[in-house]
Amino acid sequence: xxxxxxxxRPGLALWMLVAFGDVVLLLVSAGLPVLFALFGVVxxxxxxxxxxxxxxxxxxGRQDRMPARPATRAG
Numbered sequence: 001x002x003x004x005x006x007x008x009r010p011g012l013a014l015w016m017l018v019a020f021g022d023v024v025l026l027l028v029s030a031g032l033p034v035l036f037a038l039f040g041v042v043x044x045x046x047x048x049x050x051x052x053x054x055x056x057x058x059x060x061g062r063q064d065r066m067p068a069r070p071a072t073r074a075g
Contacts, residue, residue, distance in 0.1 A: 027035050 027038065
């Protein structure tokens with residue numbers, strides 16, 4: 001009954017750091033060409049996402065416009 005809900009973020013961050021270290025060790029053992037290839041793939045993906053987001057931002061969407069109110073007749 002006296003147990004409090006613990007925040008799991010520090011443990012998760014520690015495991016992510018361990019996983020990142022494992023990936024770095026694998027890349028170092030694989031050699032420099034694999035590291036350059038991985039860097040190229042990541043750079044291409046980042047550039048593609050940035051270009052896609054900038055293209056979406058540059059085109060006006062329908063949600064940006066205010067809906068027109070119908071004109072009422074007086075008389």
